[in-house]
Amino acid sequence: MAEIDRRILVVDDEPVIRKLLARILERADFSVVVAEDGLDGLEKLRTDASIRLIVSDLRMPKCGGLEFVRRAIGEFKRDFEFILLTGDGDKSDAIEALRLGVREFLDKPVERADLEAAVFKAQERLLEHDREHERVRKLEIENFSKSQTLDEINRKLGGAEEELIDRLSLISQYRDIETAEHCVRVGLYSQLLADMAGLDANTQRTIRLAGILHDIGKVGVPDDVLLKEGSLTDCEFEVMQRHTEIGYSMLNSSHNPVLQQAAVIARHHHEKWTGNGYCTGLVGEDIPIIARIVSIADVYDALRSSRRYKPPFGHDAAVSIITKGDGRTAPDMFDPTLLGLFAEHHHRFENIFDSMPDQLV
Ligand SMILES: [Fe+2]
Ligand SMILES: [Fe+2]
Known part of the structure; x- marks a missing residue:
């Protein structure tokens, strides 16, 4: 697993929960960065471009989970995978989060096994994104070099055509x-x-x-x-x-x-x-x-x-x-x-x- 995929941001306003989540993830071999609310989370994303995995609470003062997700997607040109922690009464926010592209939700209180499973799944999706980007990039390069070669061939053929006609017309002059x-x-x-x-x-x-x-x-x-x-x-x-x-x-x-x-x-x-x-x-x-x-x-x-x-x-x-x-x-x-x-x-x-x-x- 590449270092970049082991970085994970935990955003939660409750210090105890934050610590608990960080400990579970560190034991699962992740390198954890913590933030105490959405604004702090955005700041951490600004200073560490390698973070793409995020576990965030939904309800937080100043900047809640939904706003954090929306701003993070808007501000950074990165593939993110969010795991949102939801409680009772968060249903409408969860639906909105789904619309924004969040794929993982965990009920609070969070079970260790559920968190690990959700994070591994999110990590797999990131790797799949990367593989897809790589495939597209290679195809683009291939298509570009193919079109370059075709241009080259067409140029040469165009020149050959003109010469051929030139030579044929010489017959008339002879x-x-x-x-x-x-x-x-x-x-x-x-x-x-x-x-x-x-x-x-x-x-x-x-x-x-x-x-x-x-x-x-x-x-x-x-x-x-x-x-x-x-x-x-x-x-x-x-x-x-x-x-x-x-x-x-x-x-x-x-x-x-x-x-x-x-x-x-x-x-x-x-x-x-x-x-x-x-x-x-x-x-x-x-x-x-x-x-x-x-x-x-x-x-x-x-x-x-x-x-x-x-x-x-x-x-x-x-x-x-x-x-x-x-x-x-x-x-x-x-x-x-x-x-x-x-x-x-x-x-x-x-x-x-x-x-x-x-x-x-
Ligand atoms: Fe004629
Ligand atoms: Fe003529």
């Missing part, structure tokens, strides 16, 4: 499909639109990364179509359209959530709101929103960029083509809500384009 800047800018416009559309932060991050890979399927398009100068024949255009399905099948089998979203974007970024896009011909809200977002981002950046079949347009011309149409691009291709956001905040798209110009090779 085959002269798109510039790295185009891919990254499409991711950034997409994140901006996702934010403006009210999508959550996680989706915004996903679309920024996944958007980079929107044209990854072009690696499966033969050179004579992919690198052809000038416009494509109908048949060549059909071959070119296959980049959506190729990109989808490249990425779709991944268990990584960002690559799964990238697969959806690769497949649907050429769908049109009116339903006459490719490769599935989905209409309106049936087109996944991430693909509707990337569609506007991709068209804006393609218009601003130099392509084999066209010179780059300035910002105002690109905005006008998207919002008013030019015979090839029409506003009804796009999700009207997203188009409205683009029209309202087009300068933020321009800022992204200006902040990351294509590198001259």
